[in-house]
Amino acid sequence: MAVDTAAPTERKRWLALYTLCAGTLIIVLDGSVVTVALPTIGRELDFTQSNLAWLVNAYMIAFGGLLLLSDRLGDLLGRRRMFLAGIALFTAASLLCGLAGSQELLIAGRFVQGVGGAMASAVTLGMIVTMFQEPREQAKSIGIFSFVAAAGGSIGVIAGGVLTEAAGWNSIFFINVPIGAVILFAAARLFEPDQGLGFGTGADLLGAFLVTSGLMLLVYAINGIESESPGSVRTLGYGALALVLLTGFVLRQAKAGTPLLPLRIFHSRHLSGSNAVMLLFVAGLFGFQFLLALYLQSVAGYSSLKTGVAYLPGPIVIAVISLGCSAKLITRFGPRAVLLVGMVFTTVALALLGRLPADASYAVDILPSVLLLGVGAGLALPALIGLAMSGATPADSGLASGLVNTTQQIGGALGVATLAALAANRTGTLLGDGEHPAQAATSGYHVAFIVAAGLELLGILLAAVVLRAPKASGAEDSADVAPDDAAPADASDRAWQRRADVG
Structure with a gap:
């Protein structure tokens, strides 16, 4: 496996991390920034309701479908080169979307954005764990990356509302152009050249x-x-x-x-289990971000700007938790314990949303769940990513990174589509029975939020069982798994702490 950095200076390493996170942020938030702008885009470009959905679908299809391939191309061509090419393509596609004057051109631009996003995102986490191999630094760097991944969706809703009302829907795409240019400039200067394996090794x-x-x-x-x-x-x-x-x-x-995804990496209990838990976790989390925005606009009557402001406490709390104390908590108590506590917070938050009234008070009915979800995501995501990446050898870090990203995208797509369908079906049934539209819509969201809470609860049970190594001292998952995968259940998290205390 090619190494992304060759002994960079301390300051340069952290600046490189922030550059990677900035690239991740514009890609992650672009998946949600369009949500609050959809009504405006639909009116101005005469989209039908079904065609309007393709502004989201085109991005998700390209992004989710190309992550694993992009990861392998990063191995063959070099991760630095793949990241730069991905950001460049994403930036160019953003300009195309902003200039689009037709439905077809805008949908095509969104698809190309997804391609560029997949190229850059697939190699990001692998580059981070390669740059930061000392346990304390790695926990801190993953905490920063996790903040971006967890808060990016909510930040996208906020940015979408502000930009759409202040400068029109085109601005949500134009804003990516100068940011992308700065990221490209910084990446070219900060990332050390790496030598890919070359296509001769087999693609x-x-x-x-x-x-x-x-x-x-x-x-x-x-x-x-x-x-x-x-x-x-x-x-x-x-x-x-x-x-x-x-x-x-x-x-x-x-x-x-020369397989694209060697099946041996699934021998690690932590890597396999973490990805299964990730699927359930992000399904509920992405569902919350999408469904609450719809509730606030369609039932509570919020404007795009007010909807964005309603989400603001979430990313603030995520920042405080994931950047301020998640790394310390993980090194003190172990990632498994922190993950379980975080997912309990998200489960409670979604369950509370399952009882929203049609005339909800923001301070009483909505804000507590937004804050609880911020705490839960800030705790759970860094721990979950750390567990997944700890189950891979250094040579497989790129593969593990691509797998984690793919799991997040597929889980998010599954959560949003399934929960939205449940809400729509329940609403349609109640409308057919003569229920008031606002109450029918609210009841539909109740069903979706309760199911989302159930997904989180299932994730907790899975994490408690699967992310527990065999108690028999000689029972190991595989010869190539991480050392803590072969430790007794209660010793697994303590082993993580001991490794973090070294040095």
Whole structure:
């Protein structure tokens, strides 16, 4: 595996981290910044409701489908080169979106944004864990990255509301151009050149085709649930074809000489378990970000700007927790314990939203959940990412990074589409029974938030069981797993602390 940095100075390493996080931020928030601007875009470009959904879907399909392929290309071509190319493409596509005067051009621009976002995001986490290998520094750097990942969606809603009302919907895309240019300039100066493996080592083109097309079809099928029933021919057909392609990908990886995703990395209990928990965690978290924005605008009557301001306490709390104390808590109590506590907070927050009245008071009914979710995300995400990356060897850090990013995107798509479909179905049923529109919509959101809380609860149970190493001293997951994967259950978190105390 190519190394991204060659003994950079201390200051240069941290500046490189902030540059990586800035790139991650504009990519993450671009997935949600469009949400509050959708009504304005629809009016000005004459989008139908179904076509308007493609402004979100096109981005998610490209981003989620290309992460693993982009990660492998980073190995072959060099991660620095892949990050720079991804940010450049994302920036150019943002300019195209801002200038778009037609539906087709705007949707195409969103798709290209997703491609560029996947290229840059796939290699980011691998670069971070390579730059910061000392446990304390790694915990701190992952805490900073996790703040960006957790708060980016809420920041996107805030930015989307402010920019749309102040300067029009085009501004949500134009703002990426100068920011992208600064990131490119800083990355070119701060990132040490790295030598990729080269295509001579093998690119597994068949595996790349299977996983990319399979993931794209899966995201496409998931996003279609909102407009069509889960049991529709279209949804089931595309979903079945996606599973066939992904099954073919797994079989291919078991036989390929140079696999895109070596199956041996799943031998690590922490890596496999963390990704399974991540899927459930982000499904509930992304569902909250999407559904609460809809509730505030469609039921509570908030403007785009007021909706953005309503989210503001969330990222502030996430910043305080993930940047201020998550690393200390993880080194003191271990990532597993911190993860469980964080997910309890998110579960309670979503359960509280499941009882929102149609005439909710922000201070009484909404703010407590926003604050609790901020605490939960600030605690859980750094611990979860740290656990996932601790289950990979240094040579596999890029693969683990791409897998974590893919899990986040697929989990987010699944959560948003499924929860939105549940809310819409419940609302439609109540409207058919003569219920008042506001009350029917609120009841629909109740169902979605309760299901989201159930996903978080399932994640807690999974983390408590799976992220627990075998008690037998000789029972190891695999010869190549991290040392704490073979430790007794209660000793696992203490082993993490001991490693963090070294030096």
